[in-house]
Amino acid sequence: MMESLPYRDFRGFIEEAKKISEWRLIEGADWDNEIGALIESTAELDSRPMLLFDRIKGYPAGFRLVSLAFANYKRTALAFGISAEKSKLEVVRLLARKMKSGKAIPPVEVKCAPLMENVMEGDAIDLFKFPAPRFHDGDGGRYIGTGNCLINADPESGFINAGTYRMQLHDRDLLGLWMSPGQHGRLICTKYWEQGKSCPVVVAFSPDPLLFTLAHTKVAWGNSELDYAGGLLGRPLEIIRGPLTGLPIPAGSEIVIEGEVPPPKIDSRAEGPFGEWPGYYSGGTLGTGEPQPVIRVKAIYHRSEPILEEEAPLWTGAMNSAKIRGPRKANGPSGGQLCSGGAQWSLCRRGRRRHRSDEYERGLVGYDDTRRSTDQHRHHRRLLEHAAGSAHAARKAGIKRPHQRPGDFLRGAAV
Ligand SMILES: Cc1cc2nc3c(=O)[nH]c(=O)nc-3n(C[C@H](O)[C@H](O)[C@H](O)COP(=O)(O)O)c2cc1C
Numbered sequence: 001m002m003e004s005l006p007y008r009d010f011r012g013f014i015e016e017a018k019k020i021s022e023w024r025l026i027e028g029a030d031w032d033n034e035i036g037a038l039i040e041s042t043a044e045l046d047s048r049p050m051l052l053f054d055r056i057k058g059y060p061a062g063f064r065l066v067s068l069a070f071a072n073y074k075r076t077a078l079a080f081g082i083s084a085e086k087s088k089l090e091v092v093r094l095l096a097r098k099m100k101s102g103k104a105i106p107p108v109e110v111k112c113a114p115l116m117e118n119v120m121e122g123d124a125i126d127l128f129k130f131p132a133p134r135f136h137d138g139d140g141g142r143y144i145g146t147g148n149c150l151i152n153a154d155p156e157s158g159f160i161n162a163g164t165y166r167m168q169l170h171d172r173d174l175l176g177l178w179m180s181p182g183q184h185g186r187l188i189c190t191k192y193w194e195q196g197k198s199c200p201v202v203v204a205f206s207p208d209p210l211l212f213t214l215a216h217t218k219v220a221w222g223n224s225e226l227d228y229a230g231g232l233l234g235r236p237l238e239i240i241r242g243p244l245t246g247l248p249i250p251a252g253s254e255i256v257i258e259g260e261v262p263p264p265k266i267d268s269r270a271e272g273p274f275g276e277w278p279g280y281y282s283g284g285t286l287g288t289g290e291p292q293p294v295i296r297v298k299a300i301y302h303r304s305e306p307i308l309e310e311e312a313p314l315w316t317g318a319m320n321s322a323k324i325r326g327p328r329k330a331n332g333p334s335g336g337q338l339c340s341g342g343a344q345w346s347l348c349r350r351g352r353r354r355h356r357s358d359e360y361e362r363g364l365v366g367y368d369d370t371r372r373s374t375d376q377h378r379h380h381r382r383l384l385e386h387a388a389g390s391a392h393a394a395r396k397a398g399i400k401r402p403h404q405r406p407g408d409f410l411r412g413a414a415v
C-alpha cells in the first residue's frame with residue numbers, strides 16, 4: 001500500500017487518474033441527453049475510461065463535468081492509495097484490510113479553501129450556472145447532484161451525517177431531494193420537521209473521493225462519515241465552517257451550497273422520475289405518490305473553472321465488496337467477491353440459496369458473479385424492482401426503461 005495518498009482533493013485525484021488509466025476529453029456535448037447517453041454507453045465498456053466534458057453546449061469553457069471517475073478498479077485503487085498495478089481482487093483485499101484497521105479521525109478546521117474563490121448569494125444565486133445533465137428522455141428534469149454528499153447534523157446528539165442523494169434542478173435556488181425512507185440524512189431532517197423547523201444542510205458536489213465513497217456506503221447511525229474519511233485518508237479531513245449554517249464544509253470540494261430543507265408540508269415538489277442503474281425509472285414522487293423535500297439554497301461557493309462530478313447511473317462497488325469480504329470468509333459463501341454499488345437493492349447468492357439485500361448489507365453473503373444465468377438475471381431484476389418500490393408504478397404509467405436488456409445492471413456492477 002502507498003505511504004500516503006497521491007492527491008489532496010477531488011481535482012488532484014482527477015489529475016492523478018489521468019496518469020494511471022484511460023480517459024477522454026469530450027468537447028461540445030449537450031447537457032440534454034447527450035452527456036447521459038455518452039456516460040452510459042462508456043460504462044458498458046470493459047475499460048470504462050473516465051470522461052471529462054468541457055465546452056458543454058451553452059456553457060463557458062472551464063465549466064467541466066466528470067463522470068465514471070471511480071468506474072474502473074485502477075481509479076478505485078488510486079482513490080484509496082492502493083497501487084493501481086494490483087489485480088481487482090487484490091484491490092478489494094487491501095481495501096478490506098484498510099477499512100478494518102481504519103480509525104475515526106475527526107476533521108480539522110482550516111481558515112480558507114479554494115472553493116471560496118467564487119461566492120453567490122441573494123439574487124446572484126443561480127444553479128443553472130453549472131452544466132447539470134438530463135440523463136435520459138424520461139427523466140423528470142436535470143440532475144445536478146449524483147456525485148455529491150449532503151451534510152446535516154442530528155439536533156439531539158450533534159452527530160454529523162454525510163449521504164449521497166440525487167438532486168433535481170428545480171430552479172435557480174431550489175433543488176429537489178430524493179432521500180429514501182430510513183436514510184440517515186432524512187431521519188435527521190425529520191427531527192427538525194417534527195419541531196416545525198427547516199433542517200440546515202450543506203451539499204458538497206465533487207467532494208474528496210474518500211468522503212464521497214463513504215457518503216454512499218452505510219455507516220452505522222451515530223458514526224460520522226467525515227471522521228471515517230479521515231481514518232481512510234490517514235489524516236483529518238480538512239473542513240471550513242459554513243458561514244450560514246455552521247456545518248462543516250469539506251475544503252477539497254469543487255462546488256458547495258448552504259441551505260435548508262423546510263418541512264415538506266411547507267414546501268415540497270414532484271421529484272423524478274430518474275433512470276436508475278439497474279435499468280428502470282425510479283421516482284421519488286412516481287414511487288411514493290407524494291411530493292418530495294426541497295433544498296432552499298442560500299449560498300453557492302465554487303472553485304474557478306469548477307468540475308461537476310456526475311456518477312449516474314452505473315456504478316461499481318469496491319467498498320461494498322470489501323465490506324462483505326471478512327464475513328464472506330467466515331461464512332463461506334461460494335464464488336463472489338465483487339459486488340455492485342447499489343448493494344442495498346442487490347440480491348446475493350450463497351451456494352444454492354438466494355438472499356435478500358439486507359443480509360448482504362450485514363455482510364452475511366457474497367454475490368456470485370461467475371454462475372449467473374438469464375433466469376437469475378430476471379429474478380435479480382424482479383427483486384431489484386420490487387425493492388425499489390417504483391418500477392411497477394413506472395410500468396403502469398407507461399414509462400419505458402432507459403436501457404432495456406436484462407442483466408444491464410450486472411454489466412456495470414463488477415469492479
Ligand atoms: C451515485 C449514487 C446516487 C445515489 N442516490 C441516492 C438517492 O437519490 N437517494 C437515496 O436515498 N440514496 C441514494 N444513494 C444511496 C445512498 O447514498 C446510500 O444508501 C447511503 O448509505 C445513504 O447515506 P446515509 O446512510 O448516511 O443516509 C445513491 C448512491 C450513489 C452511489
